[in-house]
Amino acid sequence: FEGKTKIIEDAGNGDVLIRSKDYITAGDGAQRDVIVGKAAASTQTTCNIFEMLEARGVRTHFVSRVDDVTFRARRVSMIPLELIARRYGVGSFRDRFPDMPDGTVFEDLVFEVFEKDDANHDPLL
Numbered sequence: 001f002e003g004k005t006k007i008i009e010d011a012g013n014g015d016v017l018i019r020s021k022d023y024i025t026a027g028d029g030a031q032r033d034v035i036v037g038k039a040a041a042s043t044q045t046t047c048n049i050f051e052m053l054e055a056r057g058v059r060t061h062f063v064s065r066v067d068d069v070t071f072r073a074r075r076v077s078m079i080p081l082e083l084i085a086r087r088y089g090v091g092s093f094r095d096r097f098p099d100m101p102d103g104t105v106f107e108d109l110v111f112e113v114f115e116k117d118d119a120n121h122d123p124l125l
Contacts, residue, residue: 039069080116
């Protein structure tokens with residue numbers, strides 16, 4: 001499977017390889033750009049989070065890091081949710097709050113949950 005920012009390949013034995021891309025997207029992929037090194041940063045962040053969760057007894061699908069842009073995971077069924085932690089008022093957040101100045105810095109993180117539903121443009125829950 002290939003999405004906007006990742007490629008998922010069968011690795012056998014019930015595992016998959018998840019490889020990040022240097023692409024960044026917005027607006028359901030309508031806006032797209034490349035940030036060199038984004039894939040490596042994304043993979044490092046993802047692996048660090050899963051390793052921290054596992055170290056604290058939270059079971060995840062994470063198996064191991066493979067290289068700078070790839071990690072191995074157990075094949076699972078995805079819960080179709082997208083969780084976003086925002087530090088700045090940009091993108092779709094500003095679409096919902098057009099009176100907010102672009103790039104407003106939030107004192108506390110703002111968390112949002114969206115349903116992963118391409119046909120309905122990932123609605124806010």
